[in-house]
Amino acid sequence: MSKTPPPVVATLLAERADTLADAARELAAFGWTPATSSNFSMRIDDDLAAITISGRDKGRLGRDDIMLIDMHGKAVGSDHRPSAETGLHTQVYRRFPEANVVLHTHSRTQSVASRLFASEGRVRLEGWELQKAIAGYTTHESVLDIPVFPNTQQMPELEARVDAWIDSGKPLYAYLIDGHGIYTWGRDMAETRRHLEALEFLLGCELDLRRLAP
Numbered sequence: 001m002s003k004t005p006p007p008v009v010a011t012l013l014a015e016r017a018d019t020l021a022d023a024a025r026e027l028a029a030f031g032w033t034p035a036t037s038s039n040f041s042m043r044i045d046d047d048l049a050a051i052t053i054s055g056r057d058k059g060r061l062g063r064d065d066i067m068l069i070d071m072h073g074k075a076v077g078s079d080h081r082p083s084a085e086t087g088l089h090t091q092v093y094r095r096f097p098e099a100n101v102v103l104h105t106h107s108r109t110q111s112v113a114s115r116l117f118a119s120e121g122r123v124r125l126e127g128w129e130l131q132k133a134i135a136g137y138t139t140h141e142s143v144l145d146i147p148v149f150p151n152t153q154q155m156p157e158l159e160a161r162v163d164a165w166i167d168s169g170k171p172l173y174a175y176l177i178d179g180h181g182i183y184t185w186g187r188d189m190a191e192t193r194r195h196l197e198a199l200e201f202l203l204g205c206e207l208d209l210r211r212l213a214p
């Protein structure tokens with residue numbers, strides 16, 4: 001096991017774990033984390049984050065289901081295996097210094113939308129009042145693109161696609177993975193929850209539009 005973290009980090013880890021477990025329980029109650037899917041994390045400082053241990057039931061998380069990692073995804077002070085998708089979390093913390101929380105869920109709406117829009121490479125949100133729930137958006141008269149990346153079990157491949165999107169200069173607040181789910185982030189839990197709930201709603205609206213006005 002790697003070095004035991006100092007007491008101050010252990011205290012912060014426990015605090016983050018409580019916040020993550022509370023949020024996860026609520027998201028699971030919405031039905032967005034079926035069959036142990038989804039993963040959640042919070043930044044602790046520039047070098048460390050708290051993240052869900054791989055394979056745990058996200059609706060029943062306690063402090064023991066959250067572990068410490070460094071920003072390369074390596075376990076710190078634990079023999080447990082962090083989320084299989086840890087690399088996607090640490091990438092957000094590296095690329096967006098203002099981000100302190102990452103939420104990834106597998107709702108039915110997110111999953112269906114990811115399949116339906118995969119061929120277009122993105123979901124274009126335009127004209128919806130709820131776009132204003134995304135940090136920095138002040139009007140429905142804006143365009144909010146949510147990219148859809150191909151699914152893969154190779155996290156470095158996904159990370160490279162996310163990096164390419166960011167490096168092209170296009171804004172990124174969230175992304176879908178084809179047949180998989182959504183990733184979004186924010187400055188704190190409240191903002192990240194707001195992003196996730198708004199995007200779930202907006203994806204549902206886009207699906208309804210395709211259904212009703214194909």
Ligand SMILES: CSC[C@@H](O)[C@@H](O)C(=O)COP(=O)(O)O
Pocket residue numbers: 035036037038039052053054055056082083084085104106
């Ligand atoms: C149970 S299938 C879903 C997983 O493959 C994965 O996509 C996921 O979201 C949860 O993985 P985890 O390793 O528990 O963080």
Ligand SMILES: [Zn+2]
Pocket residue numbers: 037038039085104106180181
């Ligand atoms: Zn997943």
